[in-house]
Amino acid sequence: MSELSLAYIFHEQQLLVDDQMQLPQVEKLEGDLSFQSGDQIIARDLKQGELIPEGFKFVPIRQLIAQWSATQFEQASRAMQLLEWRRNHRFCSHCGEQTEIHPTEYCMVCQACGYQQYPRINPCIITIITKDDQEVLLAQSAKHQGDMYSLIAGFVEVGETLEQAVAREAFEEVGVQLKNIRYLGSQPWPFPSNLMLAFHAEYAGGEIQLQEEEIRSAQFFAYDQLPEIPNVGSIAYKMIMHITQEKAL
DSSP states (O other), X not given: OOOEEEEEXXXXXXXXXXXXXXXXXXXXXXXXXXXXXXXXXXXXXXXXXXXXXXXXXXXXXXXXXXXXXHHHHHHHHHHHHHHHHHHHTSBOTTTOOBEEEOSSSSOEEETTTOOEEOOOOEEEEEEEEEETTTEEEEEEETTOOSSOOBOEEEEOOTTOOHHHHHHHHHHHHHOOEEEEEEEEEEEEETTTTEEEEEEEEEEEEOOOOOOTTTEEEEEEEETTSOOOOOOXXXXXXXXXXXXXXXXXO
């Protein structure tokens, strides 16, 4: 029997794990994605007709954020994003011919014109906005139901700095101006292939005016009177705890 590999096996943004949220060990198949760390770790989408090992089930990867360490989630995020990239680049964007997997790099190569397609990430900013070191601005997304409040976030546009994106998103979504914009940290976010870049900014002025197609509700909350916030493990949760309870990010 061949050596078994620790496997990230995905099906529609769900990951195969056991009741202890541990990954299965399986035989490597042709076409599996191997990590370059030298470890016996592979990733693949569930193949048609592939049997699920006894004692394992598919769990939404968002559910694992609160139960796994940051390192575990980052590895799963990397696997998910690489599979998404490979799935979406089977054909050359220059000439339309079929691509092949590079033997030693994360690269899809066109055999017809030689064009190489490497993985790409989408930079997104997420900002915690504070007022007088006593209140934090939280908002509800118009796209999600429920009572949860989170932070202002959005994609970085072509030609703008991260700080400009922070200021633009805050003004567009809730109508406020910012000052003292400072970088805090980052988190890979594989939905589908984003990198969340966290910032802290201070309220500088303006009345809250909602961009209604994006934001359902927004207001300042006292640090000790927070509403329902994102789950443990998300960078939004870490940012809110870092500012309001002085915890490490």
